[in-house]
Amino acid sequence: MYTDLLVDWIDERTDGWAACINYMDAHLPYEPKAQFDEWDDGTARKLQNESDDQVWSFNSGKSPVWQMCGFESLYDGAIAQIDHEIGRLADTLKARNEWNDTLLIVTADHGEGFGEPSEIRPDAIITGHGAGIHELQLHVPLLVKFPGQRTGVTHDEPVSLTDTPDVVRAAVNGDWKTNEYVTDGPVLASSHGLEEPMEERASQFVDDLWLYNGDYRALYTGCGDHVKKEITWRNEYDSIVDVYNAQMNRVFR
Known part of the structure; x- marks a missing residue:
């Protein structure tokens, strides 16, 4: 596992170190180990193994969407597997x-x-x-533990990962306040559609890729239960979304 590889690498360091570990367990295909595969009775894994393409066959209508909904049980198992590995890493550092x-x-x-x-x-x-630029794609976990931190704080404002250099500087300098990721003013997110390799793959299933290309932009304002997300796509379609959390939102067009 990546955790063991990182720990072995740390053992070889003779001074301070910094590392990024990218757990890939939650990427397709979803294949959690048996101890974490708690939500699938084998049906979803069978459908996943038999699927021609686990994304574009559903966009094309070749495969029914209910099958993809079933893959979420495997995804949940993969997330549980990553959680376990992060816990192992924390225990090792302790x-x-x-x-x-x-x-x-x-x-x-x-x-x-x-x-x-x-x-x-x-x-x-x-x-x-x-x-796309859906909340399910953008609203991701963010947990930060600063050196010497003893108590936790929860922030409910939209944040930008582009502020990571400020977080690192605050940790190195010892003057962190836990709100380094909280950005003054709105937060902007964007996506430019499909890159060439994905276009080639998608074209095997979907004749017209208009729905999947074009520039997306989202502007977040507010905090807590009053986060507003304003979206534009291709400069033609506009939506305003009230965001409650990663699973709950209300769309106005």
Whole structure:
């Protein structure tokens, strides 16, 4: 596992170190180990193994969306597997007496869709993370443990991962306040659609890729239960979304 590889690498360091570990367990295909595969009775894994393409066959209508919804049970098992590995890493740092001196940031580069209706693209669904700017794709976990931190704080404002350099500087300088990720003013997110390799793959299933390409932009304002997300796509379609959490939102067009 990646955790063991990282610990072995740390053992070879003779001074301070910094590392990024990218757990891939929650990427397709979803294959959690038996001890974490608690939500699938074998049906979803069988369907996944038999699927021609676990994203584009559903966008094309070749495969029924209910099958992709079933894959979420495997995805949940993969997330549980990652949680376990992060816990193992934390326990290892504590056993080595390095926990109090370590800045630990846990986040994700994207979420996943399993057939939910798009917030903005007409009659489209959210499959995976390759196309779209849906809340399921953008609203990811962010946990930060600063060196020497003893108590936790929860922030409910939208944040930007582009502020990571400020977080690292605050940790190194010892003047962190826990709100380094909270950005003054609105938070902007964007996506430019499909890159060439994905276009080639998608074209094997979907004749017209208009729904999956084009520039997406989202502007977040507010905090707590009053976060507003304003979306534009292709400069033609506009939506305003009230965001309550990663699973709950209300769309106005």
